[in-house]
Amino acid sequence: MKEIQSNINIVGGGLIGAATAYSLSILGNKVVVLEHNDKFDQKKILDKRTTAISEGTKKFLEEINIWNEIGNYAEPIKEIQIIDRNQSNKIYFNNQRRNSNLGYIVKNKFILDCLYKKLQKQKNVEIYNNVSVKDIFYKGSRVVTKQKNFCVNTNILLASDGKNSTIRKIFKTPVYRKDYKKKAIVINFYHSKNHHNTAYEFFFKNGPLAILPMQKQNNEFQSSIVWTNTNKFINSLLSLDDDKIISILNQKIQGSIGEIKKILSKQTFPLKAHLNSRFFENRIIYLGDSAHSFHPIAGQGWNLGMQDVESLYNLVKKYNSLGLELGDEIFCKQFQKDNFFKAYRLYQITDKVDSIFKLDNTIINHARFSAINFIERAKKLKNRISDFAMGVN
Numbered sequence: 312m313k314e315i316q317s318n319i320n321i322v323g324g325g326l327i328g329a330a331t332a333y334s335l336s337i338l339g340n341k342v343v344v345l346e347h348n349d350k351f352d353q354k355k356i357l358d359k360r361t362t363a364i365s366e367g368t369k370k371f372l373e374e375i376n377i378w379n380e381i382g383n384y385a386e387p388i389k390e391i392q393i394i395d396r397n398q399s400n401k402i403y404f405n406n407q408r409r410n411s412n413l414g415y416i417v418k419n420k421f422i423l424d425c426l427y428k429k430l431q432k433q434k435n436v437e438i439y440n441n442v443s444v445k446d447i448f449y450k451g452s453r454v455v456t457k458q459k460n461f462c463v464n465t466n467i468l469l470a471s472d473g474k475n476s477t478i479r480k481i482f483k484t485p486v487y488r489k490d491y492k493k494k495a496i497v498i499n500f501y502h503s504k505n506h507h508n509t510a511y512e513f514f515f516k517n518g519p520l521a522i523l524p525m526q527k528q529n530n531e532f533q534s535s536i537v538w539t540n541t542n543k544f545i546n547s548l549l550s551l552d553d554d555k556i557i558s559i560l561n562q563k564i565q566g567s568i569g570e571i572k573k574i575l576s577k578q579t580f581p582l583k584a585h586l587n588s589r590f591f592e593n594r595i596i597y598l599g600d601s602a603h604s605f606h607p608i609a610g611q612g613w614n615l616g617m618q619d620v621e622s623l624y625n626l627v628k629k630y631n632s633l634g635l636e637l638g639d640e641i642f643c644k645q646f647q648k649d650n651f652f653k654a655y656r657l658y659q660i661t662d663k664v665d666s667i668f669k670l671d672n673t674i675i676n677h678a679r680f681s682a683i684n685f686i687e688r689a690k691k692l693k694n695r696i697s698d699f700a701m702g703v704n
């Protein structure tokens with residue numbers, strides 16, 4: 312059986328695995344990527360979602376020289392409006408203070424496509440598609456993954472195989488989970504009025520509804536809605552024809568971007584969050600959704616995953632410059648130290664914000680109304696919140 316030797320073996324070539332592969336390959340490491348699906352063909356990318364890329368993530372993408380490509384597909388967010396139930400109770404965030412944008416909306420398929428195009432040009436990267444990793448063992452201080460026709464023998468294995476990580480199951484890494492017993496529906500559509508680069512997040516009793524400004528398509532204004540609601544509601548919404556769905560959505564979005572004209576795509580996602588109790592095993596590191604996933608209320612899952620990627624990039628750079636072998640215990644523990652708390656904090660924040668906005672009785676609603684009014688006027692607090700969302704805190 313053919314045995315491929317590498318420094319780094321990445322299991323899962325999604326948004327995090329591909330970014331990891333590219334960032335570590337430009338440091339000169341030999342990287343192998345094993346991906347379950349066929350990611351090369353754009354038409355086979357089924358994900359219709361967009362990602363709100365934070366300013367912090369953009370800075371790292373600039374550092375590794377890929378923002379030029381991704382930026383071509385990005386629509387900047389210049390203002391965010393947080394609306395509690397209706398337009399009379401809201402907080403505004405804008406980009407004036409830092410003279411930069413609050414974030415960027417890009418279709419996931421474009422991010423992945425840019426990453427794969429860059430990866431294909433890297434001579435020190437080998438990508439194997441249609442490979443599902445199930446068998447892992449150790450050979451001295453090396454980790455080996457065994458497939459049907461070949462093995463990959465490596466210093467360190469990076470598990471970026473998503474929230475249902477097979478690697479995590481194989482190693483029985485303990486995990487805290489939360490099932491919100493809800494779904495998020497993602498709808499991309501054309502609408503009548505300019506969005507003026509404003510993102511909206513409406514908080515309703517059954518969950519938030521975000522409107523994310525996208526680039527124009529076919530000369531039409533385009534946006535994406537991410538709406539969290541009960542499973543029952545989302546299932547019944549999906550059973551309606553598009554005209555009915557449009558009229559329900561038009562009521563919900565309260566004229567913010569005019570009228571919805573045409574639905575382009577609809578996709579649903581179960582709402583579950585998790586946090587691994589540790590982010591490493593012997594010579595194995597969990598990255599992105601294989602380590603953590605969150606309620607999408609703040610659109611921060613990939614951004615936090617990209618912080619894992621950046622921290623790994625810096626650690627590998629240091630080890631490479633000292634001529635040290637990647638993946639020893641000190642390496643793995645340092646990764647855990649740099650990343651676990653950030654994930655724990657985001658897990659708690661997204662969960663608590665969801666709970667606060669869900670509460671619905673006269674006293675609580677009044678208290679929340681006062682709190683929102685207070686935040687809208689408290690400049691320093693508002694700045695701290697927007698820095699956190701921008702990933703520059």
Ligand SMILES: Cc1cc2nc3c(=O)[nH]c(=O)nc-3n(C[C@H](O)[C@H](O)[C@H](O)COP(=O)(O)OP(=O)(O)OC[C@H]3O[C@@H](n4cnc5c(N)ncnc54)[C@H](O)[C@@H]3O)c2cc1C
Nearest residue numbers: 323325326327347363444472473599600610611612613614
């Ligand atoms: C509705 C919704 C909206 C969101 N919006 C945002 C947002 O605006 N901003 C943001 O930052 N985040 C957002 N997120 C979160 C973001 O989408 C995820 O954090 C991100 O996609 C995770 O990427 P990943 O590469 O870690 O995992 P995945 O995208 O799940 O990739 C895992 C990859 O591993 C492969 N794989 C799995 N098992 C194996 C195996 N055994 N062998 C080989 N390959 C395997 C899979 O085929 C897949 O390609 C959102 C999430 C949801 C649900």
